[in-house]
Amino acid sequence: MFNTPLPTVNELPSTRKLLRSTVIALLVASGLLVTVVMPSEYAIDPTGVGRALGLTQMGELKITLAQEALADATPPQPVAPAAPAAPAPQVTQAQPIAKSVAQPEVTPTPALKTNQMTVTLKPGEGKEIKLEVLKNKTVSYEWTAAGGPVNYDTHGEPYNGEKGYFHSYNKGRQVLSDKGEFAAVFDGTHGWFWRNRSDNNVTISLKTTGDYLSVKQ
Known part of the structure; x- marks a missing residue:
């Protein structure tokens, strides 16, 4: 039976190497979050890479499907009956004095x-x-x-x-x-x-x- 020898101090990675590996891993994870996860899951594409890869369209489709499912699951809301209108009070109108009235300006209707x-x-x-x-x-x-x-x-x-x-x-x-x-x-x-x-x-x-x-x- 053989025992594996323990590594010496010189064979262990230094603190600097460990820190560099950690920083590289964080940068890679951040890049994947911005360019892959956010466009494909939430249709958020700050870099434009997700749309170029077709991931942003995937995220937009997921949001649309979720909206459709929510709309299908929402029951129609009952419409409350309108309250009956109160009778208008009887008011005696005084005869107005005839005078010239300025014609209002006519605003042209926008083309549809x-x-x-x-x-x-x-x-x-x-x-x-x-x-x-x-x-x-x-x-x-x-x-x-x-x-x-x-x-x-x-x-x-x-x-x-x-x-x-x-x-x-x-x-x-x-x-x-x-x-x-x-x-x-x-x-x-x-x-x-x-x-x-x-x-x-x-x-x-x-x-x-x-x-x-x-x-x-």
């Missing part, structure tokens, strides 16, 4: 934008189209699905809002089309998310008309 877009979904794939809309501006829309029904969620996200927060206007499962109008509840991006749960490719054709700033596809 109209866009027609298409997007194709592979089996199991989800995609979205968003519009930049300011608060209280309205958008009318109509879309159809060719190739099979899809799940959809019409929703909006505020500029610089909390991560994961969104407002849902309406949603549905396994439908071939939808049309309507919404008024933006805040400044931000508002639009549609579709998911193809079938085994075939599905093409979405969307037409929008309204007072919005731009289209994000």
Whole structure:
């Protein structure tokens, strides 16, 4: 039976070498956190490397899937009945003295934008189209699905809002089309998310008309 001899003091790594190895390990771990973990898990890509490697898109898809799951799990909120309006009091009107009234200035109505877009979904794939809309501006829309029904969620996200927060206007499962109008509840991006749960490719054709700033596809 042989005993392994203990290393001598000269054979052990010095404190300087151990410190250098520790610093190198920390730098490598920090680099992997910034370039791989943050883009792929949280869609945060301060260096741009994650998007170049396709990791940021993976993180964005994970966040979208989490939002869809949260929206599917949230039960619809009951709408409280409106209180009956109180009768207006009877007021005796005095006869006004006729006088000239200045005509108010007429503000020209801004021209509405109209866009027609298409997007194709592979089996199991989800995609979205968003519009930049300011608060209280309205958008009318109509879309159809060719190739099979899809799940959809019409929703909006505020500029610089909390991560994961969104407002849902309406949603549905396994439908071939939808049309309507919404008024933006805040400044931000508002639009549609579709998911193809079938085994075939599905093409979405969307037409929008309204007072919005731009289209994000």
